[in-house]
Amino acid sequence: MELRPTGKAKPKVGEQTFEEPKYLRRLIDEATPVRVKLTDNDEIEGKIEFYDAHFIRLTRTDGPNLFIFKHDIKYLYEAGGAAE
Numbered sequence: 001m002e003l004r005p006t007g008k009a010k011p012k013v014g015e016q017t018f019e020e021p022k023y024l025r026r027l028i029d030e031a032t033p034v035r036v037k038l039t040d041n042d043e044i045e046g047k048i049e050f051y052d053a054h055f056i057r058l059t060r061t062d063g064p065n066l067f068i069f070k071h072d073i074k075y076l077y078e079a080g081g082a083a084e
Contacts, residue, residue, distance in 0.1 A: 028049065032078050032079075033079040034047065034077065034079055036073055036076045037074045037075050037077075039071075039073070040072075041074075045060065045079055046060035046066070054071075055067050055070060
C-alpha cells in the first residue's frame with residue numbers, strides 16, 4: 001500500500017505565542033515582585049516597571065534601578081513576597 005499526500009498541509013506551530021507581552025503587562029499592572037535569573041547565574045529581585053522588545057526595566061529598593069537586556073535573562077519568576 002502506498003501512502004500519498006492528501007494535498008492539505010498541517011498547520012505549523014508559530015514561533016511566537018505573543019503571551020510574553022501579556023504576562024509582562026500583568027506583572028507591571030499588579031506591581032508583582034519578580035526574581036530575574038541572568039545568563040551568568042546572578043539573581044536580581046525587583047518590580048518590572050517598563051519593557052520593550054529588547055530589555056526590561058527593573059525597579060529595586062535595595063539598589064539602583066536596572067535596564068536588563070532580554071538576551072541576558074535566563075528566566076524570571078514571581079518572587080511571591082515584597083521585593084527588598
